[in-house]
Each structure stands twice: as structure tokens, then as C-alpha cells.
Amino acid sequence: MISAQTIVNQLIHQNAPYSPKTEGTAFAPVNIALIKYWGKRNNALNLPVTDSLSIGLRTLGTTTSIRLHQGQDIIYLNNERLPFDHPFAQRTSRYLDLFRRQPNDGFMVMTKNDVPTGAGLASSASGYAALVLALNDLFQWQLDKTQLSILARIGSGSACRSLWDGLVHWHAGQQDDGLDSYATPLVYQLPTLRIGLLTLSNKTKPVSSRIGMQQTVHGLSLYPAWKTMVDTHLTQITQAFEKQDINGIGKISEHNALAMHATMLSASPALCYFLPETLATLQTLWSAREAGLNCWATLDAGPNVKLLFEAETAHDVKKLFPDINIIQPFVS
């Protein structure tokens, strides 16, 4: 099995020049998957079973700055210094191990998320993308976006899609080393699309997506059907992009998200990220849709709901869900 360190050495240490600056900084946007990534063919390298497709939230994301320093890593999350044994600090340090020249090389990382951390709002995607971009800035690697996408994917799978705004396609790839598993931006623009974030809970999810995926993929579940469904949804959503058909995009996205949650529910033990508020929100949405509202939902590995709709529907959606945070992912 090829290790993450081997890939990093291949991409960086053997090729790129070493001339660190005092500090590297970067911003990366949150991405919301319309066709979800759920299930890995390789856990160490975060290689997915299927392709996936996302949309960047442009103004919401993670800003990270990083410096070299001697000794143990110092990690700040949202202006708060984390204890060394905090899970976020531990995971960040383990990832940073891949980039140390000497065992005693430490990093000071300051990271700020615009969305709650670990609550199924894709903060780890923007987090690892921002970290890789900040490292690239610090070390002056001058890697291209494909190489950065591969490095971000090793931190958190969906992070490979957070290097771009707009629509992004993550190609699952087939190689064992994962060098063909990275994201690329898509040309389609949807200036009238709006995404609404409904934060129903800020709590960190009880089961990480890493564990959740393993629980769903291994053992008896509906997972085999998921792969076929993703292929169909990818074809259908591409046709909807071509036609700028936001209602079609919403419909396919909702179907895809609920099918992903259905595979989780069909695992043993079952995995359910929904809270009662999640179901109540979906039922409110479905009733409103019966009454003519063109609005669709998508959900990740957490209880929060994201809505997809046309700009002209924003007023009605806001009336239904007054706490909604509406984002315009494409500039008009």
C-alpha cells in the first residue's frame, strides 16, 4: 500500500525548491456537494469510490496563516489556542507531519472558519484546502492546482474540491497512488442560483464522515446501489447545467443527498445524522413545494440543511425559513 508520505515526497520534497517565507496565508471556500462523495477505496489516501461534484460558496470559507517554529505545533482555531491533545489539533499535526523537514520542525497555525467546525458544513474541506494553499505560500513550492488538489485530498477528501469557486468535479481516478484522483473546475456559470444555509445545530457531529463512510461501505447495506446512482446523477446534472436548469439541478441534488443518507440508514449499525429539526425542516420544505415553491434540499454528514433555489424565489424561501443565510455562489 502506497503511503501518504510517499506521495508527498514525490510531489514536493523531490521536486519543489525549499525557500520558506516568514508566513504563508490563504483563503479557501467551503464547497457543498451536489453529487456527494461517500465511501473510499483507499482510507490512507482518501481515494473515493465515485466521482463527485460540488459548488463553492465563494465568500464563506477558511482563512489560515502558518509559520515555522521550533518545537511542538501551536494551533489556533477561531482565535483560541487549542490544547495539544484537542482532536482538531491532533489531526492537523498529523497532517503537518507529512511536511516536516526535521522531526523537531514545528508549525504555528492560525485558522478561522466562517462556518461551524465539524458540524457537516464542510469546514474540513475549506480547512485543508486553505492549509495546503498556506503551506504552498510559506514554502514557495509553486505547485499547480492539480498537485495542490491531491495534497488537500490527503488531508480531507472533499478538500480537493475547495481550491476553486463555482462548480467543481472530483475525478475518482483508478490508480493506486491516487495521482489521477483530483478535482477540476467546470465552465458552467449559474448566476441566478442561490444557496441557503440552515444551521440547525452547531455541535460537532458524533460520528466523523471518515468513520461513517467505513460503517456504510463495509458490511451489508444499500451501498452497491449508490455507485450506479451516482453515475446516473452525474449524467443528469451535467445536462441540467447545460440548460441552466436550476430546478432540475435542485431535484437531482436532493435525490442524491437523500440516497446517500439512505445508504447510511441501511448500514448495520445504522448511521443517522438527522436531528428531529432536520426532518421537521424537510417536511416544511416538501409541503411548501407541494404548494408550488421551487426549492430543494441537500444535506451532508450532519443535521444541517442547505437549500438550492432561483434568486426570484429567495423572498418566499426567507419567509418560510427566516434564519436562513443566503449565498450567491456566482457573481452576476
Ligand code: PMV
Ligand atoms: O471529506 P470528508 O471526509 O469531510 O467527507 C465529506 C462527505 C460529505 O460531505 C458527506 C459529502 C461531500 O461530498 O462533501
